[in-house]
Amino acid sequence: MALTQTLQNGLDRYGIGPKVRELRMRxxxxxxxxxxxxxxxxxxxxxxxxxxxxxxxxxxxxxALVFSVGLDYFFSHEEPVVTVVxxxxxxxLPERMGSKEIAYYFESLDFPAEKRKMxxxxxxxxxxxxxxxRLHKHDGAELVYVLEGTLGLYVRDGEQTMEAGxxxxxxxxxLHGYRRVGREPCRALVVTVP
Numbered sequence: 340m341a342l343t344q345t346l347q348n349g350l351d352r353y354g355i356g357p358k359v360r361e362l363r364m365r366x367x368x369x370x371x372x373x374x375x376x377x378x379x380x381x382x383x384x385x386x387x388x389x390x391x392x393x394x395x396x397x398x399x400x401x402x403a404l405v406f407s408v409g410l411d412y413f414f415s416h417e418e419p420v421v422t423v424v425x426x427x428x429x430x431x432l433p434e435r436m437g438s439k440e441i442a443y444y445f446e447s448l449d450f451p452a453e454k455r456k457m458x459x460x461x462x463x464x465x466x467x468x469x470x471x472x473r474l475h476k477h478d479g480a481e482l483v484y485v486l487e488g489t490l491g492l493y494v495r496d497g498e499q500t501m502e503a504g505x506x507x508x509x510x511x512x513x514l515h516g517y518r519r520v521g522r523e524p525c526r527a528l529v530v531t532v533p
Contacts, residue, residue, distance in 0.1 A: 356387050379402070462517065462527045476515065481511040491517065
């Protein structure tokens, strides 16, 4: 069965072939010897190691048993030390999908990073009357740093006006919302910590 590019990319993330090769090299074992221990051909093992073929679970288990590792060895991967998110690769999402009046747009600045301990966004805010600000709340804390323009930060029952360079830290379990004040574009860095 031919795999789609999406499935190939998903499987490549685990680096199963290089992990097999690393185990084999650690034991100073040749492909023929690994084949003799696993009951698999050296040609098949070579294809797996080079990423030309993805093994089935029974095939992978045969290899794992030779090296006394579990299948989880092949499917766990270390979190990268750094994940770079290019400007052109970010997704720009509205505050609410399908809504005609949008108060802000968010771009995730850390989306591909796994096991994030925080979430960071670039927010672009639209101008709304204060009474139309949509309030929301979520677990954790939030930091808002205004990059440009004037931001109205509404918390509980009042609005704080913030200029470029101003920052606010807030308990995100309290109702809060945002809006652009004035005509100038308004952008802010928003970081939430669960």
